[in-house]
Amino acid sequence: MAGATRLLLIDDEEIVLDSCTEILRGEPYDVATAGDGTRGLERVREFRPDLVVVDLKMPGLSGLDVLERIRDADPTIVPIVITGYATVSSAVEAMKRGAYDFLPKPFTPEEFRLIVRRGAEKRALVLETQALRRERELLRDHFAAIVAHEFKAPLAAIQQNLFVLERELAAVASEDQRARLGRVKARVSDLLQLIDTWRRGSVDLEAVKARFAAVPVRVPVDKAVESLAGHAARKSVTLAAAVPDPSPVVWGDQATLTEVLVNIVGNAVKYSREGGRVSVTVTVEGDDVRIAVADSGIGIAPEDLPHIFEAFYTAQSGAAGERGSGLGLPVSRRIVEAHGGSVTVRSTPGTGSTFEITLPALGEGGPGILGRDAAPAAAAQKEGRR
Amino acid sequence: MSERKKLMIIDDDPDFVSGIRAILDGAGYETEVAHNPKDGFAALKARPHDLLLLDIMMGRGAEGVMMARKIRKDPALKDLPILIITGIREQIAFMFPGQAVHPSFVALNELIEKPVEPDLLLERVGALLKAAESRGQPVG
Numbered sequence: 001m002a003g004a005t006r007l008l009l010i011d012d013e014e015i016v017l018d019s020c021t022e023i024l025r026g027e028p029y030d031v032a033t034a035g036d037g038t039r040g041l042e043r044v045r046e047f048r049p050d051l052v053v054v055d056l057k058m059p060g061l062s063g064l065d066v067l068e069r070i071r072d073a074d075p076t077i078v079p080i081v082i083t084g085y086a087t088v089s090s091a092v093e094a095m096k097r098g099a100y101d102f103l104p105k106p107f108t109p110e111e112f113r114l115i116v117r118r119g120a121e122k123r124a125l126v127l128e129t130q131a132l133r134r135e136r137e138l139l140r141d142h143f144a145a146i147v148a149h150e151f152k153a154p155l156a157a158i159q160q161n162l163f164v165l166e167r168e169l170a171a172v173a174s175e176d177q178r179a180r181l182g183r184v185k186a187r188v189s190d191l192l193q194l195i196d197t198w199r200r201g202s203v204d205l206e207a208v209k210a211r212f213a214a215v216p217v218r219v220p221v222d223k224a225v226e227s228l229a230g231h232a233a234r235k236s237v238t239l240a241a242a243v244p245d246p247s248p249v250v251w252g253d254q255a256t257l258t259e260v261l262v263n264i265v266g267n268a269v270k271y272s273r274e275g276g277r278v279s280v281t282v283t284v285e286g287d288d289v290r291i292a293v294a295d296s297g298i299g300i301a302p303e304d305l306p307h308i309f310e311a312f313y314t315a316q317s318g319a320a321g322e323r324g325s326g327l328g329l330p331v332s333r334r335i336v337e338a339h340g341g342s343v344t345v346r347s348t349p350g351t352g353s354t355f356e357i358t359l360p361a362l363g364e365g366g367p368g369i370l371g372r373d374a375a376p377a378a379a380a381q382k383e384g385r386r
Numbered sequence: 387m388s389e390r391k392k393l394m395i396i397d398d399d400p401d402f403v404s405g406i407r408a409i410l411d412g413a414g415y416e417t418e419v420a421h422n423p424k425d426g427f428a429a430l431k432a433r434p435h436d437l438l439l440l441d442i443m444m445g446r447g448a449e450g451v452m453m454a455r456k457i458r459k460d461p462a463l464k465d466l467p468i469l470i471i472t473g474i475r476e477q478i479a480f481m482f483p484g485q486a487v488h489p490s491f492v493a494l495n496e497l498i499e500k501p502v503e504p505d506l507l508l509e510r511v512g513a514l515l516k517a518a519e520s521r522g523q524p525v526g
Contacts, residue, residue, distance in 0.1 A: 149443055152473045152500075153399060159501035160405030167409070167504055192501075230503070 004030040005120040008049035010040035010066060011082065012058045020053070023109040024116065037061025041069055044077070050123040051116065052077055053103075056094060057084035064097055071098045076130060078123045080115060082107075144202035151195050159188045194327070197263070201331040205338040208253045214362055215254045217282050217289055218247035224261035225280065228269055237272045239265070241280040248282065248289040249362045252339045260335050261291070263328035264343075264355045268295035271353070284361060291357040299349035308345065309333045390416045391515055392434065396426035396453065397441035397471070402500065406439065406471070409504045410511065423453040430463055437514055442472040465521075467514040470497040 007029045009020050017033040024031055032047045034040035038061050040054065052070055056063035067079050081094040081102045091102040100122055103115050162185050166178075173181070225241050232239040250257075261280070268278040272295050281292045300308060309329050329343075336343050340360050347353035393415050397403050400421060407417050418435070420426035423444060430438065438457070442450035450470065457463045496510055 149473060153402075153443075156473050156500035157399055157401035157405060160402050163501065163504050164405050164408045167412075230506075 004028045006030045006049045007051045008043055008047055009033045009053050011055040012036055023112050037066040040066055051119045053080045055082045056090055067097045076126045078119045080119050144199050148195050148199040155192050197327040201327050208256055212252055214249050215252050216247040216249050218243045220258040220261050221280055223258045224265050228266055232269045236275045237269050238277045243282040248284050250289055250359045251362045256335045260332040263332045264293050268293050272297040287361055289359045289361045292354055294354040296352040299351055300347040300353055301349055391436040392416045393437045394435045395419045395439045398444040409507055413508050423449050438466055438468045440468055440470050467518045471500055473500040
């Protein structure tokens with residue numbers, strides 16, 4: 001506890017208030033007093049005590065009522081009762097209602113000091129327990145993010161050094177060695193992506209729903225295309241997006257929608273042949289916004305098609321031996337469904353696949369349309385809700 | 387380059403640092419490294435630098451963000467170009483991929499994700515240095 005322990009005394013007898021204050025003089029307590037229950041509860045709010053010592057027998061609001069209301073206001077405050085006449089029953093009743101301890105009148109200064117000291121220790125333990133519980137909850141809430149970071153950090157260091165080695169050895173390594181290095185890099189890259197996907201899969205969608213806002217579809221589409229441009233370029237895959245101007249708007253979460261598009265467009269690039277083409281086309285049909293992701297890749301076998309949205313299902317190897325984690329599509333479908341939408345797929349083996357994401361358009365009696373400059377989220381929200 | 391540009395790297399992972407340092411040294415930059423924000427800030431105050439490469443997740447949390455905020459408030463350092471290199475794509479990079487990071491978050495110049503391809507790293511570093519030069523201010 002930072003600083004002195006704050007103690008509030010509630011008693012209708014001024015002599016008790018004065019003498020108790022006097023007993024604690026010179027000790028590490030900050031003492032406040034109140035002459036009745038109502039005043040006492042006010043002081044609880046203003047003074048924010050660690051300990052409350054309350055007389056059970058008072059005119060007006062009784063000590064037991066005060067106890068109960070203190071517990072409602074802040075259950076971490078440690079209450080101690082003073083029982084006017086030392087009957088066991090009143091003490092038991094007070095303990096039942098949440099009193100930590102009781103002090104029968106008359107009491108000696110030493111008895112009072114002792115019980116207050118014990119109460120202060122109890123309060124310190126209560127606060128410590130609360131802090132630990134909060135830390136545990138924080139850890140639980142951010143567990144996936146923490147684990148993902150711990151896994152990714154060493155892999156990023158490995159990959160960064162592989163990049164350097166590849167550069168430094170370019171002139172001296174044999175073709176075989178360069179190919180081997182390339183495979184090592186590819187496997188590390190797959191693992192980094194798998195961790196990202198796992199992290200996304202552990203997203204609490206209820207928490208995501210709570211921060212839904214108007215999102216111009218152009219924003220996640222552009223972000224996904226930008227983040228995959230490097231992968232596409234390395235495979236000589238043309239990656240193009242067509243979004244109506246102004247962009248249709250949906251009610252949702254920009255970050256998770258971007259993740260969905262990174263997954264689906266990323267798959268399209270992954271399963272494309274060298275020199276292939278991936279197109280992302282956004283259209284408005286009635287009350288729906290459709291995002292079609294089409295590739296001219298290897299396609300999906302009819303027997304795999306019903307299972308590709310199941311967790312950990314991986315179809316046959318893609319072009320250049322690429323494999324998925326089996327998590328990207330199930331995670332994407334969960335996210336899209338949380339947005340009130342759906343994902344479907346059509347595919348012809350050898351010709352290519354088209355994934356179609358359908359999301360409800362935002363706006364009254366028709367698609368929500370946003371102005372040209374779609375970037376600022378605040379503006380989007382204002383426009384979309386109009 | 388009339389004289390070698392001085393880059394400061396603040397990142398708590400020595401192996402990752404050695405990976406980017408080799409690329410930057412190879413390209414003719416002068417690099418200095420600190421493995422925690424405290425030492426890094428002291429080094430920035432002690433000597434002029436042309437650019438800072440900054441990690442986000444250091445110590446018990448996003449100490450890189452705190453560090454960037456502190457630099458932006460420091461009269462001598464506020465114009466120092468900052469390139470964030472981070473592994474926490476889902477929290478930050480997804481919001482601002484390859485674009486100037488949102489001013490309400492912290493005024494950073496650029497953000498890239500770990501691990502970073504050598505060509506991309508050199509391109510972003512070069513562009514930030516050029517932009518700072520064309521602003522014509524004495525940095526660091």
